[in-house]
Amino acid sequence: MGVRLDDIDYFLAVAHHGKVRAAAAALNVSQPAITQGLQRLEKELGFPLFERSSRGMQLTAVAVQFRERTQALRASLGDAIKEAADMHLGELGLLRVGVSPLYAQRLFVPATVALHRQRPAARLRLMLNLNDALVAALRLGDIDVSINALPGVVPPDLHALPLMDDALCLVVREHHPLLARRRLRLADLADAQWILPGPAVAARRSVEGRLAEAGLPPPRVTVEVSNTAGGQLNRLIAQSDLVSIMSEAQLDTPLGEGLAPLPMADARFTRTIGALTRKGVPLPPLAHRFLELLEETARAGTAAAKRPASRRAAKH
Known part of the structure; x- marks a missing residue:
């Protein structure tokens, strides 16, 4: 079958860190992947590489020299690959x-x-x-x-x-009058003023489509964002009664400070x-x-x- 390059990398990582968990974290792979890779390598080589104990993984005597030679070869191979890739690019x-x-x-x-x-x-x-x-x-x-x-x-x-998957949600400033309504509906947005991107942007079309489905007129856009400055205008939402739309994930970032999503299912757009x-x-x-x-x-x-x-x- 031959020795797999990733199994060599797993071996070197465990030898360096002394534990499978630490090696998996360093390589951003799962612990079972590391364990299976070591088992494949030991089977291919025909001798054990580690002595396993509660204190971690210790190299066997034969594996110490194997590590030194393998580490040097792996570094040379990495340099060769990088050089070839740079030349090819x-x-x-x-x-x-x-x-x-x-x-x-x-x-x-x-x-x-x-x-x-x-x-x-x-x-x-x-x-x-x-x-x-x-x-x-x-x-x-x-x-x-x-x-x-x-x-x-x-x-x-x-x-x-x-x-x-991500979601857009309709947002307003904290303590906006709409948030005080006991049962908020899309119809309550009929007189709202909005800050939205241009009409060709999908987010804007999503809002218009949702309002149209409810039999409501298009949003009254007071501020139209036609470039990438939208994220910089969130302070305008936080300091006014404008309604806007933003990524749900942004509400956890500084861009979402002082803003709140409208609490109704129709105010959320999955995409x-x-x-x-x-x-x-x-x-x-x-x-x-x-x-x-x-x-x-x-x-x-x-x-x-x-x-x-x-x-x-x-x-x-």
Whole structure:
């Protein structure tokens, strides 16, 4: 079967940390994966690598020399891979990404940090904008990947990679008169004034559609946000009676300070966040790797990004 490279990495990590748990945490893998990898390696080599005890994992006498040789070889292999990747990238090392401001910190930044560590020769060009502008830039070929809320029906010329679920909610300032109503309904928003993005943005269309379904007129937009400055205007919501819409996850951040979600089911909009690419247009290897890192980032951050409704209720 041959020795697997990841099993060598597991062995070196356990030898360094002395415990499977610490090695798993350092490599960001599960403890069973480490244990199974060590078992495979020991079976392939034909001798035990560790003496296991309650105090941790101690290298056997034969494994001490094996570790020294393996560590040197692994370092050389890592340097060779990095050098080959840097040479291969060349002009292919430019990645053009568009991202909605809502997901820059949650998805783009962690994936980009990981990409930079793995591909230090790569260059990146970022477009930070709302989803309507991002999709337009993607279709024009100005960006390779767009990270934003996926449309309910993906256009036939685009390919969607779902990453995580998120929710938008209607928000007002704390102690807003609407929050004092005993039984809040959408009809109570008929006379409200709003701060919303432009009419081509999906969030705005979601609000308009929800009001239309209830037989209500479109929102009275007092402040229309047509660029990426929306997050900087949340203080305007907190200091006025305007109604707006924001990511549910943002309510736990400084951007959500002084704001509260409207307590009704119709004020919440669930949606899927993902990466869009152009169908039929080959992606460079760098873009493929970035998409893989986005998936890893989303899997790792989904549980932390979600916030139980009971906690929001307790806060507000």
